[in-house]
Amino acid sequence: MTAHTHSHTGEGFREVADRVWVARYAWFDVNVTLVGGALGLLVVDTHGSGAAAREVLHDVRRLGAGEVVGVVNTHWHFDHTFGNATFREAYGEVPVHAHENARDELERWGERLKQRVRDHEGEDPHRDEVLATEIVLPDQTFSSARVVDLGDRAVELVHPGRGHTSGDLVLRVPDADVLLAGDLVEESAPPSMNDDAWPMDWPLTLDVVLGLTTPATVVVPGHGLPVDRDFVETQRGELGIVAxxxxxxxxxxxxxxxxVQAADWPWERERLETAVRRGYEQLPRSQKRLPLV
Structure with a gap:
């Protein structure tokens, strides 16, 4: 596997707050974040394949900020979880934290996703490395909140509600005023709503996320540049309009x-086909006027 296949958007990890480093990778424009403490490093999201994660691992070692003592998956999607095995190979049986729904969804859909990649022969340059990836499920799950102790620093894992998936979590590093939002917030494109998204819940979930921030909070999205609370409020407003x-x-x-064609939307219509279908499915019958047969 040649190095240039996984070109960086930036150059490895950059510190965005005290002992919080973010690296942005070109494939999926995905962010991987490190939170450092006296006991070591917490890796937040592990990229989309074993091979991709080896590049992340190289960048972690180049940073030289310590050993990895834990992994967090912000949700089940493969661009955030398929590197789990690589970190286990490198650092032993480190705990992998996630929301309980994220674990269940990765178990239910991870192999199915590999099958979809297998069926689309020859299209994706990353096809072989995705198929070669061993899926490692999170082994430390929780339902509403959990604290991870890094020695001189506590990191809070919070499930604010359903949104991008049913198992999203955000991480709060209170002493640094940082919030890692996963794909509940995206900077490089409008939030993506796939078949497992909850468009009617997402705005309320972001209200909970906003409640964990201050005007000075650095918010790290799953994709794109770090943002501030104002950005999250704007995105919450757009998701509210969609709902x-x-x-x-x-x-x-x-x-x-x-x-989709019958209304004006904050984003291009083609982005909203799945969101609208999911929203219709999620509305209670009482809120739909059923066409007369």
Whole structure:
């Protein structure tokens, strides 16, 4: 595997707050974050394959800030979890933390995702490395909140609700006023809503996330540059418009297949096909006017 296949967007890890480093990788434009403490480093998200994670590992070692003592997966998607095995190979049986739903979803859908990659022969330059990846499930799960002790620093893991998936978590580093938001916040593109997203819940989930911030908080999204609380408030507003528009369309009896074209949206329509379908599915019957047969 040649090094240039995984070109960096930046150059390895950059410190965004006291002993919090972020590296941004070109494949998926994904962020990997390190939180340092007296006991060692916590790696937050592990990239999209064993091979991709080996590049992350190289950057961790080049930084020279200590040994990895734990891993956190912000949600189950493969660009955030498929490097877990690589970190276990390098540092032994380090704990892998995640929300309980994220663990279950990775178990349910991880191999299915590899099968989808297998079926699309020859399209993806990363195909072989994804197929060669061993999926390692998180072994430290929780339902609402957990604290990880790094010695001189406590890191809070919080499940603020459903949004990008049903198992999103955010990490708060209180002494540095940093919040790692996973894909509940995205800077490089509008938030992505796949078949496992919860568009009707997402705005309320971001309200909980905003409650964990101050005006000075550095917020690290799953993809793109670090942002501030104002950015998160703006994105929460846009997600709120999406949810309210879906509720309005369904309430007026607009069929789901016409809904995307029937309204104005904060983002391009093609980004919203799945979100609208998911939103319609998630609305209680009482909020939909069913077309008369």
């Amino acid at each position: 309210e528009t879906i509720r309005d369309l369904a309430g007026r009896g607009i069929p789901v297949e016409e809904a």
